[in-house]
Structures are given as structure tokens and as C-alpha cells.
Amino acid sequence: MAAVGVRLRKLRMVSAIICVLGLILSFYAYYVEMEKEHNKNYKALCDIxxxxxxxxVFTSKYGRGFGLLSYIVGSDSQLNIPNSLFGIVFYILQMALGQSTNPFLTKVEISSAFVSNLGSLYLAYILYFILHDFCVLCVSTYVVNALLLACACYKLGKLQAVRLKQEKKEE
Incomplete structure (x- = not known):
């Protein structure tokens, strides 16, 4: 039982590190987009x-509101924010949820990570088939999102194993 607790602590640490990486990528993406908006000649490190x-990619119509919000609220709306800001909120949420050992909150963590992976698939499709581009930063966030989903699923499995052991002990 103690070994499972150690594994859960390590898993929570790994999840937090992955979230920090996602935050760094999102903050840099936001920085690049803002710099490019203010200076058309700006060349980011990821512009290879x-x-x-x-x-x-970040300055395309798909770089804000996933290319979808502009149809709902208008492209000039304050609600049509850069995708990177959605990422920042997501990684903060995942970091908080990732520290919990509550099975319900872990299911919320899995659900939000699953939705982020659906978003990653959608944006990867846009990136490859519509924009005909390769964005190192974007692909890195897709990997981060997949890792967060894997960590959350693994954590839920460990939590369920602990619960089953406790139930057997009580019998």
C-alpha cells in the first residue's frame, strides 16, 4: 500500500512538471502572437x-477561438481570445486537478484532458490539411496533452486499485 502512495506522489509530480511545460509552451505561444501582431517583421525562434x-499558425484565423468562436461572437469580440490563453487556463486546471487523489476529481481531470486531446486532433488537422504548416510549438502541446491524459488515466487506475485493496481488507 505504501508503494502505491509513493507511485501516486511521483505521478502527481510528473503531472505537475508536464503542466509546467504546457504553461511554458502556452506563454511562449501567446508572446509570439502578441509580438507578431505588433511587429509584422518579428521572427520567432520557432519560425524555421x-x-x-x-x-x-498563431496569427491565422484558427489561432484564436480555435477558428470557431469568430462565427459565434465575431472575430473582433473580446471573447475570441488566442488559443494559447485557453491553454494557460487548461494547464493551471490540470495542475490543480492532478494533485488530487479524489477519484471524482481524477475523472474530471481525465475528461478535461480528453477534451484537450480532441482539440489537439482538430488543430492538428487544421495545421496539416488546411494551413499546410508544421508548428513545433503546436505539436509539442499535442504531446503534452497526450501525456497528461495518460498520467490521469494511470492515476485513476492506481486509485481504483487502492480502493479495491481497502475493500478487501474490510471484508
């Missing part, structure tokens, strides 16, 4: 070539 350009 014409078809490997983060700033091209």
Missing part, C-alpha cells in the same frame, strides 16, 4: 521556414 512557422 515558410512551412515550419509558429507565428503563421
Amino acid at each position: 521556414s515558410d512551412h515550419m512557422s509558429c507565428s503563421t
Whole structure:
């Protein structure tokens, strides 16, 4: 039982590190987008070539509100925010949920990570098939999102194993 507790602590630490990485990527994406909006000549570190350009992706219509909110609230609306801000909120939420050992909150963590992975698939489709670009930062966040989902699922499995052991002990 103690070994499971140690594994859960390590898993929570790994999850937090992954969230911090996601936050760093999201903050940098936001920085690149803001710099590009203010200076059209700005070249980000992730702008490697014409078809490997983060700033091209971030400043496209899909870089704000996932390319969908503009149809609902208008492209000039304050609600049509950069995707990176959604990422920042998501990673903070995941970090908080990732520290919990409550099975219900872990299910919420899995659900939000699952939705983020659906968003990653959608944005990957846009990136490859519509924008014909490769964004190192974007793909990195897709990997981070997949890792967070894997960590959350693994944590739920460990929590359920602990609960089953406790139930057997009580019998």
C-alpha cells in the first residue's frame, strides 16, 4: 500500500512538471502572437521556414477561438481570445486537478484532458490539411496533452486499485 502512495506522489509530480511545460509552451505561444501582431517583421525562434512557422499558425484565423468562436461572437469580440490563453487556463486546471487523489476529481481531470486531446486532433488537422504548416510549438502541446491524459488515466487506475485493496481488507 505504501508503494502505491509513493507511485501516486511521483505521478502527481510528473503531472505537475508536464503542466509546467504546457504553461511554458502556452506563454511562449501567446508572446509570439502578441509580438507578431505588433511587429509584422518579428521572427520567432520557432519560425524555421515558410512551412515550419509558429507565428503563421498563431496569427491565422484558427489561432484564436480555435477558428470557431469568430462565427459565434465575431472575430473582433473580446471573447475570441488566442488559443494559447485557453491553454494557460487548461494547464493551471490540470495542475490543480492532478494533485488530487479524489477519484471524482481524477475523472474530471481525465475528461478535461480528453477534451484537450480532441482539440489537439482538430488543430492538428487544421495545421496539416488546411494551413499546410508544421508548428513545433503546436505539436509539442499535442504531446503534452497526450501525456497528461495518460498520467490521469494511470492515476485513476492506481486509485481504483487502492480502493479495491481497502475493500478487501474490510471484508
